[in-house]
Amino acid sequence: MNSQKSPGPEASELPARGSCRAAGRRLKLRHLLGVVVILALLATVLLRSFVIDVYTVSQDSMYPTLDDGERILVEKGYPHEEGAQRGDLILFDGTGSFAPYEGQSGVMAQTLEQIGHWFGIGSPPDTYVKRVIAVGGDTVACCDDQGRVTVNGEPTEEPYLATPPSAETPASETSFESVVPPGRVWVMGDHREVSIDSRALLGAPGGGMISEDRIIGRATDVFWPWDDRRRLENGEIDG
The missing domain is CATH 1.20.5 (Single alpha-helices involved in coiled-coils or other helix-helix interfaces)
Structure with a gap:
């Protein structure tokens, strides 16, 4: 069994x-x-x-400080209570000021650019990076007898320019004088020969000045390409 x-x-x-x-x-x-x-x-x-965002430089107007294609870190929440500061590198939305001058992208193109930004490809539509030269209440002019931009009658030192200003090579080929309204900033690119900035928009709405509420943030670092990573100098401009 x-x-x-x-x-x-x-x-x-x-x-x-x-x-x-x-x-x-x-x-x-x-x-x-x-x-x-x-x-x-x-x-x-x-x-x-x-807190902080990543943007891709897609212009030559900030050379030699920034090169086309570099990726930069941008401090959000700027400007703080003290407002924008002279010498700072800022990113701003150019809609209503810079964008009409260069021509706005279509809705579909803007959407694709915004999506690309979130995936690290390019920057949002109508976004620009420039340097603050003057703030609300300042009188900004160019140029003095040594080719320098002046703020409130005081000449500025601009070591970030590729060519030091002189009577023969002024800081701007375009002469100007303007009073910046409160809550706005006068911006210029470091590559003055090719930069479209406040100088080119004096006859446009807003007189070429950017409203502080259009500022996205302040550029602080270049982090790509990796071999060229560096801290960006947001130098003080006296005035």
């Missing part, structure tokens, strides 16, 4: 129960991974919206 016992129902169910437990663990792991991804995306959105 065969003395071996046939497996009971409990033994036959063991593999099935083990499979269910493994499947449950995999499902929990997928859920956990999904939560981690969502939290990471949320943290990235909050960081880029309120």
Whole structure:
């Protein structure tokens, strides 16, 4: 007589129960991974919206300070309570000022540019980087007998220019004199020969001055290309 016992129902169910437990663990792991991804995306959105963001330079007007194609870190929340400061490198929305001068992109192109910005390709539409030369209440003019821009009658030192100003090579080939209204800034590119900035928009709405509420942030660092990473100097301009 065969003395071996046939497996009971409990033994036959063991593999099935083990499979269910493994499947449950995999499902929990997928859920956990999904939560981690969502939290990471949320943290990235909050960081880029309120703390620091990444922008790609897509212009030559800031040479030699910035090169076309470089990626820069931008401090959000600027300007602070003290307002914009002379010498700072700022990013701003040029809609209503710079954008009409150069021609605005279509809605589809703007949408694609905005999506590209979030994936690290290019910058949002109608975004510009320039240097603050004068702030609200200042009188900015060019040029004195040594070719320098003056702020409130005082000549400025601009070591970031490729060519030091002189009577033969002034800081601006375009002469100007303007009083900056409160809450606005006068901006210029460091590559004065090619920069479209406040000088070119004196006859436009706003007189070429940028409203502080259009400022996106202050450029602080170049972080790409990696071999060219550096801190950006936001030099003080006396006036």
